[in-house]
Amino acid sequence: MVETLSTYTxxxxxxxxxxxxxxxxxxxxxxxxRRLDQVPDMARDAIALMLEADPGEVQVTVEPEMPAPVxxxxxxxxxxxxxxxxxxxxxxxxxxxxxxxxxxxxxxxRLLGLSPQRISQIAPRASRTPRDQTAA
Numbered sequence: 523m524v525e526t527l528s529t530y531t532x533x534x535x536x537x538x539x540x541x542x543x544x545x546x547x548x549x550x551x552x553x554x555x556r557r558l559d560q561v562p563d564m565a566r567d568a569i570a571l572m573l574e575a576d577p578g579e580v581q582v583t584v585e586p587e588m589p590a591p592v593x594x595x596x597x598x599x600x601x602x603x604x605x606x607x608x609x610x611x612x613x614x615x616x617x618x619x620x621x622x623x624x625x626x627x628x629x630x631x632r633l634l635g636l637s638p639q640r641i642s643q644i645a646p647r648a649s650r651t652p653r654d655q656t657a658a
């Protein structure tokens with residue numbers, strides 16, 4: 523029996539209605555699968571057969587070859603997530619600054635297009651203003 527690596531990489535390319543699968547670390551080990559979710563099991567079985575190992579001991583990472591439109595969509599989604607994080611950070615900074623300058627939570631919410639409750643969540647007040655203290 524040959525000693526196995528901890529993880530193998532299944533490189534997948536679309537071939538007609540099938541996924542053609544090659545194992546990067548093992549030259550000559552190939553298999554195929556109808557669907558991408560079937561690749562790990564098919565690759566694990568092919569690796570185990572080649573190495574005379576227990577399939578349960580073989581770990582597989584799947585790397586499908588992506589068509590250009592998919593790569594573009596994934597890049598756009600990553601950029602959108604980053605823009606969302608930046609917008610959340612900028613909004614929290616603006617909300618804190620407005621509250622520190624004496625704006626009410628309602629006014630800060632109105633200016634930022636958020637509910638007063640959301641302003642309270644993202645920019646809790648460290649101290650109460652004199653107006654808030656008299657209302658309490």
